[in-house]
Amino acid sequence: MLVDKDLSRPSHRGFWLNAFILGAALLIFPLSASAGLFGNKFENEVKTEQVAINLHNETMQGGYQLINTAKVKALLDNGKDVLIIDAMPFKDSYKKEHIPTAQQFLFPVSSMPEWNNAETNGQSEQDFTQMLGTDKDKMLVFYCGFVKCGRSHNAATWAVKLGYNNVYRYPGGIYAWKGAGFKTASVK
Template sequence: MHISKYRLQRPRRSFWLNAFILACGFLILPLTANAGLFSSKFEAEVQTEQVAIKLHTDTLAGGYQLIDTQGLKTLLDNNKEILIVDAMPYQDSYKKEHIPTALQFEFPITSMPEWKATGTDGKTQSNFANLLGADKDKTLVFYCGFVKCGRSHNAAAWAIKMGYNNVYRYPGGIYAWKGAGFETEGE
């Protein structure tokens, strides 16, 4: 009988011991953040900040406006006359999938302050002007893969340089479009 009492009391001690360990863990946990336990969260924030600052800097330098996923979807749903241009490579990207109604004109990822046909799949500035059309007030939206991709920046900046007035960059690109659950099309 003495043994059964011992067994009945043992879980109680184990519970309190576990509760004590758990409480100590909760007290120590916030201190471990500075010791590197959550460093990836903080490092990720530094990377997010760098991307945001670059996007802001590019937008100011390019002179264009930004549009988000829902804004672009609303324009499409309202049948607004817009020209959407996918600035990614035709074979590797556009042909596989793109935002519905988008046309394709490749631009390089890295900055292109001077026109280089090597960065535009051999196409000229005249080819780009023909794609965009004569109406300088037409709404133009340029996108590429994702926020860090510089192709859409180059495309939008060149449209501004060429005198177009209603130019938007959709920085989230095809990743954000798909992330929102919107349909794509391919050729």
């Protein structure tokens, strides 16, 4: 049996074992760290895919088009004749902040295949038509909070049902607007 009698000096074997352990740790740590940070990337992709498919299906069913944040901002910056409607509750949302120039008309989150005044804060189909105006070709943009919110889908679907031809849903809504760093308006 061989024994290294000088304990103050690391043995040759101990040095290489420590070097191997350190090297393995340096290789494994980044992999385990990225697994910890991004471990749900595959599950998140399934969720993103489902949101995208739902948005596509709603758009096809509703008969409207989609518009993104940059295009809504460009419409406003260029003074285009567009009516922007916030489909969220007045007191809890619109009053606090909304896209500048937007008007408010409440729609429910869940599907509303038949008009229901109780779901639109007592407002009627005629009230909605009056807000939209008589020009059936005017550009209409509907938004709510975020992509999963169904309020803008209901509003855009109803505009199409009422015969409007230039109907857009802005799915990112107020979250995307704020995420892009654009200013909001409020009601005092």
